[in-house]
Amino acid sequence: MQSTTLIQDLSPEFKTHFKITEIHSINRGGQKMVFIVTKDGVKCALKLFHNFGKRDIRELEIYEKFKNLDGLPKILIVEEFNGDKVVFEEYIDGSSLQQVAQNYAGNPDIIRDLILKITSILNPIWNDGKIHRDIKFNNIMIRGNGEPVVIDFGIAQDLDGSVITTHYIPHSWDFASPEQLLNQRDQIDYRSDFFSLAIVGYVLYYQRRPFGNTLTEVQQKFMARDTSHATDVECKLNSFFKECFGFAPSDRPRDLKTLIQTLQW
Amino acid sequence: MVKILHQLGHRHNWNLDCYFDNQIGDGFIFCAYSFIEGKIGTEISGYKPSQYLPISLVDLQYYGYKNSRDKGALSSYAFHPAKMEAEGTTVTEYPELIIHGIRYQENIGINKIVIPIRCEITKDILRFSSIVEKINKFISDNKKPGVEYYLTVSFTDSEIKDAEWIEKVLTLLTNINKVFDGYYIVCDQAPEYKKKISVNYDYYNNLSRIFSVLKKNKFQVIYAYANWDAIPFLALTDIDYISIGTFENLRRFNIKRFTEDVGGGPSQGWYFSEKVLNMIRSQELVKLRSNNCIDLIRNNKNIFSDTILNLAYPWANNGNNRPDVHKNYLLAISRELNEIGLKRLGNDRINYVLGRIAEAKKIYKHLYEKKVYLDEESSDYHLSSWETFLKSKLI
Numbered sequence: 056m057q058s059t060t061l062i063q064d065l066s067p068e069f070k071t072h073f074k075i076t077e078i079h080s081i082n083r084g085g086q087k088m089v090f091i092v093t094k095d096g097v098k099c100a101l102k103l104f105h106n107f108g109k110r111d112i113r114e115l116e117i118y119e120k121f122k123n124l125d126g127l128p129k130i131l132i133v134e135e136f137n138g139d140k141v142v143f144e145e146y147i148d149g150s151s152l153q154q155v156a157q158n159y160a161g162n163p164d165i166i167r168d169l170i171l172k173i174t175s176i177l178n179p180i181w182n183d184g185k186i187h188r189d190i191k192f193n194n195i196m197i198r199g200n201g202e203p204v205v206i207d208f209g210i211a212q213d214l215d216g217s218v219i220t221t222h223y224i225p226h227s228w229d230f231a232s233p234e235q236l237l238n239q240r241d242q243i244d245y246r247s248d249f250f251s252l253a254i255v256g257y258v259l260y261y262q263r264r265p266f267g268n269t270l271t272e273v274q275q276k277f278m279a280r281d282t283s284h285a286t287d288v289e290c291k292l293n294s295f296f297k298e299c300f301g302f303a304p305s306d307r308p309r310d311l312k313t314l315i316q317t318l319q320w
Numbered sequence: 321m322v323k324i325l326h327q328l329g330h331r332h333n334w335n336l337d338c339y340f341d342n343q344i345g346d347g348f349i350f351c352a353y354s355f356i357e358g359k360i361g362t363e364i365s366g367y368k369p370s371q372y373l374p375i376s377l378v379d380l381q382y383y384g385y386k387n388s389r390d391k392g393a394l395s396s397y398a399f400h401p402a403k404m405e406a407e408g409t410t411v412t413e414y415p416e417l418i419i420h421g422i423r424y425q426e427n428i429g430i431n432k433i434v435i436p437i438r439c440e441i442t443k444d445i446l447r448f449s450s451i452v453e454k455i456n457k458f459i460s461d462n463k464k465p466g467v468e469y470y471l472t473v474s475f476t477d478s479e480i481k482d483a484e485w486i487e488k489v490l491t492l493l494t495n496i497n498k499v500f501d502g503y504y505i506v507c508d509q510a511p512e513y514k515k516k517i518s519v520n521y522d523y524y525n526n527l528s529r530i531f532s533v534l535k536k537n538k539f540q541v542i543y544a545y546a547n548w549d550a551i552p553f554l555a556l557t558d559i560d561y562i563s564i565g566t567f568e569n570l571r572r573f574n575i576k577r578f579t580e581d582v583g584g585g586p587s588q589g590w591y592f593s594e595k596v597l598n599m600i601r602s603q604e605l606v607k608l609r610s611n612n613c614i615d616l617i618r619n620n621k622n623i624f625s626d627t628i629l630n631l632a633y634p635w636a637n638n639g640n641n642r643p644d645v646h647k648n649y650l651l652a653i654s655r656e657l658n659e660i661g662l663k664r665l666g667n668d669r670i671n672y673v674l675g676r677i678a679e680a681k682k683i684y685k686h687l688y689e690k691k692v693y694l695d696e697e698s699s700d701y702h703l704s705s706w707e708t709f710l711k712s713k714l715i
Binding site: 181182184239241242244245303304305306309310 | 445446487488490491493494495496497533536537538
């Protein structure tokens with residue numbers, strides 16, 4: 056945690072305008088800076104955009120549309136200040152799944168519980184014809200009370216039916232579906248998220264990747280239409296892995312109900 | 321259990337008689353090419369609408385638009401694209417014409433609607449998707465209770481061999497937003513010269529994948545214009561409905577039939593033998609008879625077979641236009657398919673069909689040993705392909 060000495064990154068006018076009394080940390084990115092601040096006595100995330108692009112607009116639209124979902128960060132304020140877009144967002148008091156992944160090792164029951172909670176967060180979004188497209192450990196926060204929050208809808212995509220007209224390959228190759236990694240843009244749909252979720256479950260259970268340890272390894276496997284993966288015979292999650300790791304989207308569960316059936320034991 | 325539907329076209333009275341007199345099949349698919357608008361829903365070949373409509377589907381055959389004058393009865397339908405073309409009108413309101421086609425079927429009391437759609441030969445998934453989504457939205461908003469809706473999905477010979485195209489189509493068809501009860505699958509295939517069915521591995525593999533993926537996604541599947549190569553497909557998937565047809569154009573979907581003038585040559589007819597799982601050219605029967613081998617290929621308990629294998633049967637006198645020749649096929653293939661459909665899906669069923677193929681190969685071998693060589697279409701050209709394909713699917 057960084058100290059309040061970083062307060063000089065925000066101008067006095069800015070702090071006064073937004074009633075910021077404390078800065079806890081700062082993260083500088085190419086397009087935006089993220090501060091964890093105390094505003095009006097409440098800890099929150101401040102995102103300061105130099106270039107507020109399409110992906111940022113899309114993400115805010117999703118947060119706004121689904122603001123009633125507990126599993127998404129709440130947007131508190133969106134405002135322009137001196138030419139920059141300023142977004143205050145709920146501070147998620149917890150850890151990223153990356154940080155706590157080892158707690159899930161070999162425990163199918165808590166993994167199932169987590170997967171079900173994530174799917175219940177995403178289901179209204181899928182039903183609205185949108186997909187996340189970048190489900191991975193770092194985009195899943197676990198609150199102090201154990202409840203997950205899905206973040207970063209920056210590359211989420213409207214499906215407009217089922218075929219997308221633009222594409223975006225996620226940076227996180229290790230959680231990507233075959234159609235994402237092979238850039239088969241018109242194959243990407245909500246079942247791409249199913250695939251990524253199964254990788255999340257697999258890595259949590261086995262603490263290793265299912266399809267290889269490098270981008271090249273995984274790409275080669277997918278190019279051979281191969282999604283075979285090592286499992287323990289007795290692992291209760293095998294049915295979930297088998298169904299959601301279908302190579303093509305049409306091989307995977309068609310709906311959430313069918314996906315949930317693979318998690319029943 | 322699989323249901324057998326008669327694909328009705330030329331000489332449809334034979335099929336109707338087969339169903340009502342001989343209990344062959346479970347229903348009908350009327351092909352609009354052979355029935356002018358207003359005919360379906362009236363008495364046909366002595367059968368009342370109340371007898372056949374509840375078990376009937378209508379294929380309005382929007383597949384392609386002919387440049388030729390021969391549009392059969394298609395241009396008699398006020399809403400049919402073929403009529404627009406016949407009148408020199410550009411077909412611009414295509415989705416609306418599809419909706420007219422749906423309404424027409426609802427209005428005559430059909431309870432399994434086949435949604436007519438053009439055969440996409442451009443492999444343009446965005447265009448195809450756009451049409452499918454419009455129709456899907458319409459069905460979603462207008463679905464009538466008690467009525468099932470089956471979207472026609474056609475594959476040209478080039479498309480069915482293109483695995484990438486197949487995956488795009490399957491992703492589209494199985495998306496959660498689809499409200500269709502099932503799909504009406506028609507597939508072109510290009511058998512080699514002097515062959516009646518394809519031996520192309522991709523054809524079997526890809527079409528089989530279409531059936532199995534749609535079923536896995538809980539859609540009902542109708543395999544229309546099916547030939548007896550439905551046997552290996554049914555060995556692998558619980559296809560809900562498979563068509564049987566008399567003339568070749570009802571057993572093999574050929575897009576050219578809807579876009580060009582395709583003439584059929586004269587034929588003395590064919591004998592379908594369940595023993596060798598193949599059609600045998602009538603002229604070849606002379607060879608078999610002369611070498612005392614006719615019983616090797618004779619169908620069991622089949623009155624039509626008994627009639628046409630009679631020495632006096634006038635094959636040479638326009639044999640292909642004689643009802644018993646076709647009814648023999650209809651009875652033999654429907655029995656074969658029903659028997660396969662009764663077997664438990666998986667290795668049990670595959671092994672059963674592999675056993676049938678092995679028996680057929682044994683008969684061909686026996687004929688060979690007796691110096692009886694069946695040529696071209698009548699030979700065993702397809703059996704090894706089926707065997708290889710099915711063995712690759714054993715679990």
